[in-house]
Amino acid sequence: MYLTGFGNEFASEDPRCPGSLPEGQVMLRPYNSPQVCPYGLYAEQLSGSAFTCPRATNKRSWLYRILPSVRHKPFTPINCGNLSENWNEVEPDPNQLRWMPFTVTKASEKKVDFVSGLHTICGAGDSKSRSGIAVHIYTCNTSMINRCFQNSDGDFLIVPQKGEILITTEFGKMMVEPNEICVIQQGMRFSVDVFGETRGYILEVYGAHFELPDLGPIGANGLANPRDFQIPVAWFEERTVASGYTIINKYQGKLFSCQQDFSPFNVVAWHGNYTPYKYNLENFMVINCVAFDHADPSIFTVLTAKSTRPGVAIADFVIFPPRWGVADRTFRPPYYHRNCMSEFMGLIKGHYEAKEEGFQPGGASLHSIMTPHGPDFDCFEKNSTAELKPERVAEGTMAFMFESSFSMAVTKWGLETCQRLDKSYYKCWEPLKSHFNPNWRPSSK
8 A cells, every 4th residue: 555646745654553653741742752652662863854944855754663763783894795886996987888787696506695695797986975876786586584775875776677576665665667767865774575577777866866857848737746755654564583683784885784673674564765666657647759859868857966056967767668759750769869968777678669670678778978879770761751740659668778977887797797798899889880972962842
């Protein structure tokens, strides 16, 4: 079950404990931190913004839990595996990069859960200064057992590609399937259950939270509508773990762990506007060109993490969903392009229109700042002579883009260790030939 809306003030309590959200003892005024909480619970605030942020951007939730999260043993460093914030491991590479589908280890070979299956591909900036971005792949085959993850550095936008994931959070549970996304905001603890070989993408943002993009002349409705976002309802477990429950904390780009003897998912009730949430990409209201020319991909922005510069994002999450193509006298696929932004693309399902071969579900591409890119030879030739009748575009397909104003560096894992880099990617443009005709003249019509 879910609550609905984006950034709303929500309130939820587990129906097993009615009245667990505090009310005043005398005049039934709502209290955040009463002297004694109902059911003997502890009140704990989770802040996602500075206390003094303007009201419109102030993010916080109150959690009413069986034991407070402060009761744990000290954190100690643990191995980070392939998770990294070292953007200087290898020399910069401005080339167009494409990865074949990332390998998922079989459970019969080695059990890998969500955290141990995190691999950083690229990123930029610094979590210490709260300004930056990272792109990760997760590949796993086993559920997290008696351990959870907390990202102290930033927000995770998770894009499942293969296999559904059941995410248990302090706010409740979310089932997230391919073609859906979820956002776990900074500091929220969560655990991931999987049901077989599982793969997906993660966009991590330091120093900002995701927002719905402004609509401007589009008007009041369109793109991702607020009512379609879903927030989990309160659910708790009162469970003692004698062998120890492990909290894994990503802090300043490194991993740390601590032990406690109880489940962290012991929140009986909560209220506030700082929550995890999910969204089904099929609900996106597509805006597209209905006359001529090719509109910029920004019309497909689902979520944005704004920078301090107006109109320039730390990161945009953009999708390319099924839609109608009707533009007249127009080359309809994406145009050839050099961009002052970094563009990381992934494919959830289907065939991306500009590169129907080579770019596969579970793979990825990175077109760095000012690196040229665009349709491959086959796409250009086919669409330069196609009959321009109304047609469905990207039917059965869902591609996406993480676009960022940061100049992202690729990790050693992304360039070498994963062994999934397609070194022949550049060849898809080599057959492009000159069509220049110096004797061409405009039509007399």
